[in-house]
Every structure is written in structure tokens, then in C-alpha cells.
Amino acid sequence: MSNDGKNLADIVKNVHRRLRQELYKTGDMESVWINHCRNVPCLKVQLRLYVKNKICVNFQVLRAKSYLFWLIFSKIILLKKYASSMHKLATEHWEQLRVSNPATSRINWTWSFLQYYFFSGGLQQHRQKSNSDTEWPKLILNESKVTVLDVGSCYNPFGEYEELDVLSIDLCPALESVYQCDFLNIPLGKTTVIDGQSVLSLATNQFHCIVFSFLLEYFPSPSQRWTCCEKAHLLLLREGILIIITPDSKAAHSNSKVMRSWREALSAIGFKRIKYEKLQHAHCMAFRKSSVESVLKAEDRELLASKMYIPQDFYNPSDSENEEKDEIKFTEAELAEGFTNLPLFDE
Numbered sequence: 001m002s003n004d005g006k007n008l009a010d011i012v013k014n015v016h017r018r019l020r021q022e023l024y025k026t027g028d029m030e031s032v033w034i035n036h037c038r039n040v041p042c043l044k045v046q047l048r049l050y051v052k053n054k055i056c057v058n059f060q061v062l063r064a065k066s067y068l069f070w071l072i073f074s075k076i077i078l079l080k081k082y083a084s085s086m087h088k089l090a091t092e093h094w095e096q097l098r099v100s101n102p103a104t105s106r107i108n109w110t111w112s113f114l115q116y117y118f119f120s121g122g123l124q125q126h127r128q129k130s131n132s133d134t135e136w137p138k139l140i141l142n143e144s145k146v147t148v149l150d151v152g153s154c155y156n157p158f159g160e161y162e163e164l165d166v167l168s169i170d171l172c173p174a175l176e177s178v179y180q181c182d183f184l185n186i187p188l189g190k191t192t193v194i195d196g197q198s199v200l201s202l203a204t205n206q207f208h209c210i211v212f213s214f215l216l217e218y219f220p221s222p223s224q225r226w227t228c229c230e231k232a233h234l235l236l237l238r239e240g241i242l243i244i245i246t247p248d249s250k251a252a253h254s255n256s257k258v259m260r261s262w263r264e265a266l267s268a269i270g271f272k273r274i275k276y277e278k279l280q281h282a283h284c285m286a287f288r289k290s291s292v293e294s295v296l297k298a299e300d301r302e303l304l305a306s307k308m309y310i311p312q313d314f315y316n317p318s319d320s321e322n323e324e325k326d327e328i329k330f331t332e333a334e335l336a337e338g339f340t341n342l343p344l345f346d347e
């Protein structure tokens, strides 16, 4: 990979690493998350507030406000930089590989699975296989389009497919075709509400497909990943599909324990894994919403949420500046290595 590509990948990885460090320091994932994404969608409001408060006579207060403003502003810049780096990495560097070797592409994989499931009889096959007495509702495609919610979309990679009706959302979108939305905290209700460039709420039982492509490892805690999967279950139509793609450049077996653990957690939510494939740089999985909402006890939920771990969750953050160097200290270092890298391709 070129130096430019490596630099872009470092910007992306550093944001993930910083979140994990913050969580280790404070142990409070809620405040870490609020801090991370606070005010991202309301830069205009922040600027207005700041200008209004500039008349404040108390110098200390003004200094504190300036500092706060600087903090907020630097965070916004950080997330914007992340968005543009991720966009460039995917569309310039990874795209070259997609063209030369289409089998390596998570986008191609997702599209070919959706074609099979929704347009080539896959849905019917799985309905029969499920051996359920339940009367399955007919999953209807509106105008023959598959409704897709692409969470953490960044640059709307699925927008190119005419057969898909895609709602792309991201904490900090790289493009205007992607709506701003914090999926972790978005309210779910009867209708989807969009205001300008932001999604304010999402309707349950609405989507044929939800995509988490390179999303879950962004979160520093297993329970945040679990929350996303629970939300996906509520938002999907019955028999709908959750696609999860997670980066890993190692051989399939190296992280099979992690993938098994995710599968168990998702099964408890009501998702059945119906397709798994290891591509050169990613694990690709399709989960089918096979049951209506399950009622879980609080202690079971906690245990199940912990199953959504990734190896980096166990790093000592004081070592994390030199994460790669320090891997040898961990018993699961082998396992962890694959996940410390977003796909970094050797040229």
C-alpha cells in the first residue's frame, strides 16, 4: 500500500484507538461516547452560542468557553478528517483492488448476497429450511426495490445499485447523500423522521436489509455493538437480513472464536446466521431475522453483550500507543493481530 494509503488508514485506526483508550481510562462508555460525538450535528448552533456568549465580561468564563469551544471544534475536525480519510481510502485505494480482484470486495459480496436472497429464491429456501410452524408473512418488495439501511455508511457505497432503496446514515457523513445520525442513540418509533440532513428517528419493522460494514469495531465496548444489533432486529422486517462485515486480514480460523461468539450473541437476539465467508481482508456474514423480539433478563443481556467482543477490547491502553509492538504480551496476541488492522494491502 502507498504511503498515502497508510496515512489514511492510520487516521481511521487512531480514532478507534483513542476511543478505546478513553473507555479504559474512565470505564464509563456513555460519557466517552457523548464526548466523542457531542455537537457533531449542530456545529451551527455551537457557533451561534459562542458568538452570543462572546460579550461575557468575566474573563475566566470566557477563557473556559473558548477552551470548550476549541475542544468541540477540534473534535469536529477530527471526525471530519476521519470521514474524508475513510472515503478516500475506500474509493481510491480499496477500489483499485475491487477492480483488479472483485472477490475481495465487501460491497460486491453484499450485493451478490442480496441478489441471491431477495431476487433469486434465497428467501423462500430459508423459509422452508426454518422448519417453523409459524405463518411467515410475505416479505414484500416495494416497487421491486430492497429497502436498505446502511449504518456507518460514510460515502454511500450501495447508492450505485438501482435495485436498492438505500437510506445511508453516519455519525459524521463524508457526502451529502448520507444523513447524519447517531445510530446508538437514535429513537425508534412508528415513523422515520428526516429533518434536512439529519435522521431524527427510525421506524421499526421497516427495512429488508441493514448493513453494518466495518461499523462494529468502531465502538469501544461490546455492549455498544450489542445495542446496535438489538436495534437492527427491531428495525428489520421479519425475514429481513442483517449484513455484518468486519475487517481481518488473517486466515479465517485465526479469529473463528470471535466470530462464533458473535454468532451466539446474535442468535439470542433472534438472528440466524445463514451465510459466512472469509474474504481476503474481511469476515462477511448474513443474519436472518428469524424470530420476533425475544425477552431477555438483565443478567442474560449483560452476558450476551459481552460476547460481542473484539480482541482489542483486552488491550492495556497504556500500551496502546505501541499496540503492534505490545501484541506479544497478550496470550491472545495472535488472535488480536488481525483485528488491529483495517485492511492494509501490500502492493
Ligand SMILES: C[S@@+](CC[C@H](N)C(=O)[O-])C[C@H]1O[C@@H](n2cnc3c(N)ncnc32)[C@H](O)[C@@H]1O
Pocket (backbone or CB within 6 Å): 012, 083, 086, 090, 151, 152, 153, 154, 155, 169, 170, 171, 172, 173, 181, 182, 183, 184, 185, 212, 213, 214, 215, 218
Ligand atoms: C470504518 S468506517 C466504515 C465505512 C463504510 N461502511 C465502509 O464499509 O467503508 C465506520 C463508519 O461508522 C460511522 N459510525 C460510527 N459510529 C456510528 C454511529 N453511532 N452511528 C452512525 N454511524 C457511526 C463512522 O462515522 C464511520 O464513517
